[in-house]
Structures are given as C-alpha cells and as structure tokens.
Amino acid sequence: MQIHVVESGDSLNSIANTYSISPNQIASANQVSETDPLVIGQSLVIPIQGSYYWVQSGDSMSSIAQKFGMNQNTLAQTNEWPIERELPVGFRLYIPQKPKSMGVFNAYIEPSGDAFSEVLQNAARESAPYLTYLAPFSYHANRDGSLTPPQLDDLASIAAEDGATLMMVISNLEEGQFSAELGEIILNNEDVQDNLLNNIISVAKEQNFKDIHFDFEFLRPEDREAYNQFLRKAADRIHQEGFLISTALAPKTSAEQTGAWYTAHDYKAHGEIVDFVVIMSYEWGYSGGPPMPVSPITEVRKVLEYAISEIPSNKILMGQNLYGYDWTLPFEPGGDYAKALSPQAAISLARERNVPIQYDYTEQAPFIDYKDDEGQDHKVWFEDARSIQAKFNLLKELQLRGMSYWKLGLAFPQNWLLIDDNFNVIKMT
Numbered sequence: 454m455q456i457h458v459v460e461s462g463d464s465l466n467s468i469a470n471t472y473s474i475s476p477n478q479i480a481s482a483n484q485v486s487e488t489d490p491l492v493i494g495q496s497l498v499i500p501i502q503g504s505y506y507w508v509q510s511g512d513s514m515s516s517i518a519q520k521f522g523m524n525q526n527t528l529a530q531t532n533e534w535p536i537e538r539e540l541p542v543g544f545r546l547y548i549p550q551k552p553k554s555m556g557v558f559n560a561y562i563e564p565s566g567d568a569f570s571e572v573l574q575n576a577a578r579e580s581a582p583y584l585t586y587l588a589p590f591s592y593h594a595n596r597d598g599s600l601t602p603p604q605l606d607d608l609a610s611i612a613a614e615d616g617a618t619l620m621m622v623i624s625n626l627e628e629g630q631f632s633a634e635l636g637e638i639i640l641n642n643e644d645v646q647d648n649l650l651n652n653i654i655s656v657a658k659e660q661n662f663k664d665i666h667f668d669f670e671f672l673r674p675e676d677r678e679a680y681n682q683f684l685r686k687a688a689d690r691i692h693q694e695g696f697l698i699s700t701a702l703a704p705k706t707s708a709e710q711t712g713a714w715y716t717a718h719d720y721k722a723h724g725e726i727v728d729f730v731v732i733m734s735y736e737w738g739y740s741g742g743p744p745m746p747v748s749p750i751t752e753v754r755k756v757l758e759y760a761i762s763e764i765p766s767n768k769i770l771m772g773q774n775l776y777g778y779d780w781t782l783p784f785e786p787g788g789d790y791a792k793a794l795s796p797q798a799a800i801s802l803a804r805e806r807n808v809p810i811q812y813d814y815t816e817q818a819p820f821i822d823y824k825d826d827e828g829q830d831h832k833v834w835f836e837d838a839r840s841i842q843a844k845f846n847l848l849k850e851l852q853l854r855g856m857s858y859w860k861l862g863l864a865f866p867q868n869w870l871l872i873d874d875n876f877n878v879i880k881m882t
Contacts, residue, residue: 454550454874455504456838458812459495472499484797484866492803494810494819496838498867503550508540521548556848556876557855559586559620559731559770562608562862569606576861577608581615583872585879586664588620590860592656593627596638598648600656609660618881620699621662623653624669631670633713640672640679650690657696663881664728665691668701672717681722688726697728704734704756704772708763724764731857732760735774740790744780744832746818748773750843757851770857771848775865777835781825795863799835810837817843838867845875855879 457468465476465487472479480487482500491497506517514536518525529536532546540546560580562573569577581587589608593601600623612619625636639645653665667687672680684700691698700723703714708721723730734753738745753771760769777799778791794802799821803810806823813820819837824830848856855876858868872878 454870455499455501456842457497457499458839459491459493459497461493463491465491468497468499472501472505474499474501482866482870484864485800490804492800492810494812495800495803496810496819496867498838498870500870504548506546506548508542508544508546510542512540512542514540517546522551523549550874553875553877554849555879556872557585557729557770557879558583558872558876559588559855559857560584560775561588561590561622561858561860563590563860564604564606566604568604569608573862574606574611576864577611578614579866580861580869581612581617583869583878584612584615584617585855585881586620587612587617588622588666588857591622591624591626591668592653594623594625594635594639594649596635596645598639598645598652600649600652602656605660616880618663619660620664620666621653621657621660622666622668623649625672633671633673633676636669636672636680636717637676639669640676640683646683646686650687654690654694654696657694662696664697664699666699666701666731669717670701670703671713674711674713674716677717677719680717681719681726684723684726698726699729699731700727701731701733702760704732704752706755706759720760720763724768727768729768729770729854730760730764731770731772732756733772733859735772735859738778738791738834740778740793742791743784744778744782744791744834746813746816746820746834747777747836748840748844749813749816749818750840750847751816753844754847757847757853761851761853766852767854769851769853770855771844771853772857772859773841773844774836775858775860775868776863777833779831779833782830782832793863794833794835795865796835796837797864797866799833802833812839836865836868838871841868841871842875845871849875 469476483497514529515525518528589603625632627635688698702718705715734756735748737752738747776793780791781789803821808821808823810819817840821833
C-alpha cells in the first residue's frame with residue numbers, strides 16, 4: 454500500500470500509470486468519482502502490495518534501505534540492480550511490504566432515536582472486517598442499578614458476519630450528559646453496585662458480549678478511590694463469568710493532572726485491575742474550542758508515553774477520531790460551535806471551494822482554509838491517510854495493544870485499507 458499526495462497536474466489516469474494499476478482501482482479504494490477533479494494535497498491510498506520509491510539526488514542503495522528499515526542487499530536483489538552500480542535520479546525502486554503487526558481494533562457506534570440509520574448500518578458493515586470489537590454506545594447505568602439499553606437492531610448479526618465481537622459499553626450518562634451525581638451514587642452504594650453488576654452480566658450473556666467496558670466520565674475527584682474499588686469488585690464478578698473488563702480513560706500526561714475529566718481516572722490502578730483500557734487521545738481541537746488538530750500527534754505522544762509508564766503497553770488502545778471540524782473565523786469563545794465533518798466531506802469541501810489541502814508535518818494533520826458564500830473565513834482540521842499512518846507508526850513504536858475509534862458514521866475509507874496494510878486484526882473466538 455502506498456500513500457500518494459496529489460500535486461498540480463495529477464489526474465487519476467496519470468497516477469494510475471505511475472503505479473501500474475487502473476484508475477478504477479484507485480477510485481474504488483478511495484471512494485472518489487473518476488470524473489471529479491482531484492484536489493492538490495489530497496491523500497490517496499494506492500492499493501498495491503508494497504510501495505515504490507523514486508531515487509532522489511544524494512540517495513544510495515544503503516541510505517534508501519536504511520530509510521525503509523531493510524537490508525541493502527535485499528533491496529538490490531528485489532529490484533535486480535547491482536549494488537555497486539550508481540542509482541540514477543528518478544529511478545523507481547520497489548519496496549516490499551513489511552510483515553504486519555498484530556493489533557486489536559475497536560470502534561464505537563452511537564445510534565440515535567428508535568432505530569439504526571442506514572448510514573450507521575453501512576458503516577458497521579464496512580468496518581467490521583477490520584475490527585476486533587464493535588461497541589454500541591451506550592448502556593446507561595441508572596440510579597437504582599438498572600440499565601437503559603441502546604438501540605441494537607441487527608448489529609449483532611452485522612458484526613458476526615465479519616468476526617467482530619460486540620463490546621458492552623456502560624456509561625454514567627444521564628439526560629445526555631456525563632453525571633458526577635449519578636457516578637457518586639453508583640460508586641458509593643453497594644446495593645446499587647450489586648444490582649448493576651447483576652444486570653450487566655445478565656445482558657452480556659443474553660446478547661453475547663465478550664467485553665464489559667466502563668466509560669464513567671466527569672466523576673467527582675473525591676470518588677477516585679471509590680471508582681478503583683468498584684472496578685476491583687466488578688472485575689472479580691466479570692472475570693468469574695468469563696468476560697473481559699475494560700475502561701475508557703481521559704488523556705492525562707501525569708498522575709498529578711487534575712480537573713473534572715481527569716482526577717478520578719487513576720491510570721496505575723486501572724492498569725492493574727482491568728484487562729485493557731482505551732485512552733481517549735483526541736478532542737484537543739473540539740467543537741466549542743479554538744481551531745486546532747483534533748488529535749495532534751505531539752499531544753497524543755505525550756499522553757501515551759505517560760500511559761505506558763503506568764499501564765502495560767499491551768493493555769492500551771490508542772483513541773482516534775474519525776472526523777474533523779469546520780471552524781468559522783475569527784474564533785470567539787462562546788460563539789458558534791464548529792461543525793463536525795468526515796474526511797471525505799473535507800476533501801469535497803476543498804474541491805468545491807477550489808482550495809488546496811495543506812499539511813502540518815509537526816502535528817501530522819491536514820487542514821484547509823476557505824471562504825464561504827458570505828465571505829467568512831473558515832479553517833478545517835481533519836484526518837487523512839498520512840495522519841492515520843503516523844498514528845499507526847506511533848502505535849507500533851510504543852508496542853500498544855491497538856486502536857479504538859470514536860465513532861462510526863463519517864466516511865473515511867483510507868483508514869480501513871491502512872489497517873489491513875499494517876496489521877493482522879485479532880478476532881475473538
């Protein structure tokens with residue numbers, strides 16, 4: 454698999470000729486029309502085995518081999534080029550595909566209303582082959598320990614068709630918001646806890662969930678140890694019944710980090726108690742905040758490097774957004790919220806407004822600047838093949854368990870192809 458960044462003068466035909474495949478293969482892989490013009494700066498995934506490299510001034514067989522982490526003799530033999538012979542600038546070398554890593558992948562899916570929309574059903578079908586877990590969001594824990602379920606429809610059969618396992622997400626959502634008061638009741642009342650755990654285990658057996666996932670957010674700081682104690686109790690019950698237990702954690706960079714989202718999440722304790730965690734390493738750029746990348750890799754790295762100092766790396770799923778935001782400028786606190794959009798929609802917007810896609814190489818994130826019909830400036834930060842590949846590289850560098858996506862429903866076809874290119878996805882049996 455290769456990532457090609459569109460330059461001025463590129464067309465599907467010219468790119469296809471470069472890589473010796475058909476334009477239709479590129480269009481299909483990236484879900485683009487063969488008739489729509491490409492956008493300068495657009496990242497295309499080229500569906501080939503391995504990749505190509507064009508020799509640049511100063512390159513040698515040794516330096517190129519080092520760049521791709523392979524032996525220079527192997528590279529020379531693969532390309533049937535004498536190792537002592539000088540490489541001409543512009544010469545195309547074939548780089549064999551590296552062995553894939555093993556990885557666990559999860560994606561949350563959030564139905565609304567009384568039924569799954571067709572968009573969400575299609576998103577579940579598209580992603581299931583590349584997922585270990587599919588996580589309907591969420592079962593709401595109630596103040597008496599009962600559960601309010603999400604709308605599941607035929608999600609279980611959709612997941613089963615491609616070997617994805619359902620994850621049972623339990624949240625402290627109440628009236629659409631994470632509730633510290635609800636969290637306080639659950640974490641400090643033994644009778645409520647017992648009822649909640651009984652209900653969770655009953656539903657998990659009935660619906661064939663394999664993992665019980667607690668996403669308790671915005672808890673009171675003073676409930677930090679109460680949450681740890683609840684998880685110990687829950688882990689004992691859940692493990693006795695043969696299920697896994699996992700939690701979602703706010704993106705902290707130190708044990709001393711405080712705040713409504715952070716204090717009650719004890720990385721070290723969760724790492725000892727549960728089978729794995731999802732680090733919510735996104736939303737630096739968010740709908741109510743100033744324009745910036747949603748998951749800038751410098752900040753993601755800080756969070757994950759702290760996480761592996763407290764939690765075994767093989768217990769950590771990196772959180773990753775499947776969306777971007779469109780901000781109206783100038784940003785004013787308390788003003789209009791940024792609008793969420795898919796990576797595909799961001800590309801279409803750039804084409805419509807005739808602006809290039811730019812890329813921040815420090816934060817590994819694409820963006821566009823444009824004016825709307827009223828002459829108002831906008832900035833859009835989103836994700837593309839380059840930004841996702843950068844996260845996969847970090848995942849492998851830190852030897853993490855895998856990745857968890859928030860959330861399905863916004864089109865990003867390149868992501869799934871790159872999972873397949875980088876990883877053998879672990880499926881639960």
